[in-house]
Amino acid sequence: MIAENLKQVEENICAACKRVGRNRDEVTLVAVSKTKPVEMIQEAMAEGMVTFGENRVQELMDKLEKIKEPLQWHLIGHLQRNKVKYIIGHVCLIHSVDSFRLAEQINQESEKKQIKTDILLEINIADEDSKFGLKKEHEMPVLKQLAVLPYLRVRGLMTVAPFVENAEENRKHFQNMKKLMVDINQKNINNVYMDILSMGMTGDYEVAIEEGATIVRVGTGIFGEREKKLQY
Ligand SMILES: *Cc1c(COP(=O)(O)O)cnc(C)c1O
Numbered sequence: 001m002i003a004e005n006l007k008q009v010e011e012n013i014c015a016a017c018k019r020v021g022r023n024r025d026e027v028t029l030v031a032v033s034k035t036k037p038v039e040m041i042q043e044a045m046a047e048g049m050v051t052f053g054e055n056r057v058q059e060l061m062d063k064l065e066k067i068k069e070p071l072q073w074h075l076i077g078h079l080q081r082n083k084v085k086y087i088i089g090h091v092c093l094i095h096s097v098d099s100f101r102l103a104e105q106i107n108q109e110s111e112k113k114q115i116k117t118d119i120l121l122e123i124n125i126a127d128e129d130s131k132f133g134l135k136k137e138h139e140m141p142v143l144k145q146l147a148v149l150p151y152l153r154v155r156g157l158m159t160v161a162p163f164v165e166n167a168e169e170n171r172k173h174f175q176n177m178k179k180l181m182v183d184i185n186q187k188n189i190n191n192v193y194m195d196i197l198s199m200g201m202t203g204d205y206e207v208a209i210e211e212g213a214t215i216v217r218v219g220t221g222i223f224g225e226r227e228k229k230l231q232y
Contacts, residue, residue: 156196
């Protein structure tokens, strides 16, 4: 099942790229394995997948212990400051930074290990009360503050778009994310050049790719429905 799903997702990604004249290699597929057992991750690995996304620190650490092969782990879910110390050095990208205080903590823990950590700023692009992420208008001040933290690299923006029946409804949000990133880059803030746009999930990743996503995060489309419908 996972092999077939991966093949299907891959085909869809290729088709979306082709529709808008992008190269397939501009888009990274993150297989979101949250709530799914290690065996399923290994099945995906057998198909060549090396990039996985988890949203909870404890679950990520458990899986890291069981899987010895070097993989690219992405932390995609809300992150508490007291958990930061566990993941630094183990994840290649943190998608969900939404405050200066969290960024500061990541910087501090990265300094202890003498490494730089790549992060994305999470944007609440549709202004939903239920969602984590910075509102569009709060983005710039935070960005300016954390651009000077020496052990961070702000690589781009991430969003979780609204849950919609028809993916087309999210197109405008993806367009706004792209615009926001272009705007930020044009401001020439010291230390800030963004090239990663993490947007699009099972329901809408093709539209996201058409609008410029460089990372799509697909869970259900690869591993099947989750038991508990986690909001996040
Ligand atoms: C769960 C999750 C996904 C994947 O969702 P699917 O709809 O199953 O593809 C993507 N991004 C984040 C932040 C998630 O928490």
